[in-house]
């Protein structure tokens with residue numbers, strides 16, 4: 001069967017939809033993160049715990065992508081609250097103004113993933129664009145492991161830029177912290 005992003009059907013969801021989507025979301029996670037899932041930080045139960053924490057945040061949104069009814073990928077995030085701890089693990093100095101959160105400024109993209117069999121067909125771009133198009137924040141941020149070549153290349157192509165490196169928790173990897181200007185006036 002030909003795989004094309006024009007067949008991708010996107011759906012927008014909030015926290016209330018998580019319980020019924022749980023098994024499908026975890027199935028895609030296991031596939032997309034198959035190379036990392038033996039690392040305790042990426043274990044499925046810890047992933048789901050993180051997702052439930054994100055889901056109760058203001059502005060939480062999940063965009064799902066289905067091909068012929070099968071979930072092939074999704075992206076999710078939430079609005080950083082005023083005084084957010086998001087930037088606390090930043091390892092380098094940046095202009096302090098970059099780190100100010102007022103509860104409306106920044107959308108945090110927590111996860112974007114696509115099943116291995118449907119990669120390199122524009123699915124992630126379609127999910128990303130559907131999610132960003134529905135946001136009202138003036139910018140977005142995400143964390144990506146520098147060695148994650150596919151994701152880093154995608155973000156660079158989509159206009160994200162790096163402001164430094166960040167380690168969110170003691171046992172978390174060190175990530176590149178990226179920003180995307182969403183072109184909306186504050």
Ligand SMILES: CC(C)(COP(=O)(O)OP(=O)(O)OC[C@H]1O[C@@H](n2cnc3c(N)ncnc32)[C@H](O)[C@@H]1OP(=O)(O)O)[C@@H](O)C(=O)NCCC(=O)NCCS
Nearest residue numbers: 032112113114119120121122123124125144150151153154
């Ligand atoms: C990163 C990921 C979501 C990309 O999904 P995808 O559907 O294959 O991405 P797209 O087809 O939309 O590709 C978008 C761009 O990403 C880049 N890209 C994607 N895969 C790549 C690869 N293997 N090597 C180099 N660049 C790659 C390309 O620039 C591509 O554009 P192009 O195909 O026009 O050249 C997918 O690889 C994935 O699920 N990885 C595991 C989970 C993950 O790491 N998520 C990101 C965490 S920060």
